[in-house]
Amino acid sequence: MTSTAIDTDIVIIGAGIAGLWLHHRLNQLGYHALLLEAHQIGHAQTLAAQGIIHGGSKYALNGVLSNAAQAISAMPARWQACFHGSGEINLSQAKILADHQLLWSTQRLSSKLVSFFASKALQSRMQAIPKSARNGIFADPGFKGALYALDEPVVDVPSLLGCFQQNYGHRILHTGAATLKFIREGQGIHRLAIGDTLQIKAQHFIVTAGEGTGELLSHHHIQRPEMQLRPLQMLLCKSADPSSPLPAIYAHSLGSGSKPIATITSHSDQHGNMVWYLGGNIAEQGVGKSPDKLIREAQALLKQIMPWVSLPDLDWATVNINRAEPKQKGFSRPDSAFVESHDNLHIAWPTKLALAPDLSDQLISTLQNASTNQHSYPEVTVLPQATVATPLWDRAFS
Structure with missing residues (x-):
C-alpha cells in the first residue's frame, strides 16, 4: 500500500x-x-474543566502560599490580557462567564478562621465583599456568612x-x-x-x-x-422546569478544612437552561460511589451550604473524569x-x-x-x- x-x-x-x-x-x-x-x-x-483560570487561591486556604499557589499565581493576569485582545493570543471572542470567582464561608467560626488566614496569605488576590456590594444569591438577607472575590475569571470553555x-x-x-x-x-x-x-x-x-x-x-x-490518573466524579444539575432556572453562581464553598467543600460554576446548555457544575471535595470523595448515592450526598450538601436558597426541583447527572498528570x-x-x-x-x-x-x-x-x-x-x-x-x-x- x-x-x-x-x-x-x-x-x-x-x-x-x-x-x-x-x-x-x-x-x-x-x-x-x-x-x-x-x-x-x-x-x-x-471540556470537563470548569473554566476557572486559577491563580492559586484554593491552594492557600490553610494560610500558606504553597508551591502550587506560587507557580500558578501569574496566570490570571496573563489570561486576562488575552481576553482583552492584548496578550500573546487574541482570545477576545471567548465568552467570559464571570470576571471573578467567589468564595463564601458559612457562619461557623472554623470556616471564618480559614477564610481569615487565606485572606492574609493571598492579600490582593482575595478581597472581602461588603454587604452593600453583594449581588445574586449572596445579596439575599438570609446569607449570613463571609464573602470574598478572587482574582480568577471563569471562561466558557467551548x-x-x-x-x-x-x-x-x-x-x-x-x-x-x-x-x-x-x-x-x-x-x-x-x-x-x-x-x-x-x-x-x-x-x-x-x-x-x-x-x-x-x-x-x-x-x-x-x-x-x-503518568498518573487522579479521578473525579463531577456532578451536574439543572432545573426540571426551564421556566424556573437556577441562578448563575461561580464560587467555592469553604468549610473548616483547607479544600473547598464544593466548587460550583454555571453553564447554559443548548436549550438555554442553566446547569450547575459541581467539583471540589465532593467530586474527589465521590470516586467509586454509585451516581445515586453521590447525588443524594450533593442534594444534602447544597441544603447545608446554601440554607437560605430555595432551589427548584433538579435533574441530576454525574460524570467520571480522570486528571492525567506526571506521576508524583x-x-x-x-x-x-x-x-x-x-x-x-x-x-x-x-x-x-x-x-x-x-x-x-x-x-x-x-x-x-x-x-x-x-x-x-x-x-x-x-x-x-x-x-x-x-x-x-x-x-x-x-
Whole structure:
C-alpha cells in the first residue's frame, strides 16, 4: 500500500488546551506546526474543566502560599490580557462567564478562621465583599456568612476552543482511529506514521494528549515519564422546569478544612437552561460511589451550604473524569506544568487548564534552544480538520 509523505516543522499530538495554546504560539512565531487529534477538539479533560483560570487561591486556604499557589499565581493576569485582545493570543471572542470567582464561608467560626488566614496569605488576590456590594444569591438577607472575590475569571470553555480555530484551524487535523507510530532514525524520531497511508516528517514531536499520553508511551515502550490518573466524579444539575432556572453562581464553598467543600460554576446548555457544575471535595470523595448515592450526598450538601436558597426541583447527572498528570510520590497533585524531553520527542502535561501558557513557554524555549528551523510547507489536505466536541452539559443529560 502506498503511503503519502508530508513535511512540517513540528507535530503536536492532542488538541486539548495544552496542544491548542502551543500550536497557536508556534504558528504565530513562524513555525509550520500541525496539531493532530484522534477525537474532537477538547473532548476530554479540557471540556470537563470548569473554566476557572486559577491563580492559586484554593491552594492557600490553610494560610500558606504553597508551591502550587506560587507557580500558578501569574496566570490570571496573563489570561486576562488575552481576553482583552492584548496578550500573546487574541482570545477576545471567548465568552467570559464571570470576571471573578467567589468564595463564601458559612457562619461557623472554623470556616471564618480559614477564610481569615487565606485572606492574609493571598492579600490582593482575595478581597472581602461588603454587604452593600453583594449581588445574586449572596445579596439575599438570609446569607449570613463571609464573602470574598478572587482574582480568577471563569471562561466558557467551548467558546475558548473556538478562538483557536479562527487563525490556524486548517492545521488542526483529525486522525480518527488510525494507529500512531513513531519511526526512529538515529537518536531521535524521524517520522510519525498515521495508519498505513500517511507519514509526517518533522524536526520535533510533542505529546500533549492528556490521558491518551499513557497509551502512546506504553505502545512505544517509553518508560519515562510515567503518568498518573487522579479521578473525579463531577456532578451536574439543572432545573426540571426551564421556566424556573437556577441562578448563575461561580464560587467555592469553604468549610473548616483547607479544600473547598464544593466548587460550583454555571453553564447554559443548548436549550438555554442553566446547569450547575459541581467539583471540589465532593467530586474527589465521590470516586467509586454509585451516581445515586453521590447525588443524594450533593442534594444534602447544597441544603447545608446554601440554607437560605430555595432551589427548584433538579435533574441530576454525574460524570467520571480522570486528571492525567506526571506521576508524583503518593499520587499527589503536581505543583506546575511538566515537560520531559527525549531527544526530539517531548512529553507534556499542563496539570491545570490555567497553566497552558506556562507549558507553552517551556516548550518554546526547548525548541529554540534546539535551533529548530522554520519552513514554509504546503497545507495538508489528506486529513480533515478537527471539530470542537460537544460541551459536557449538553452530553450529560442525554
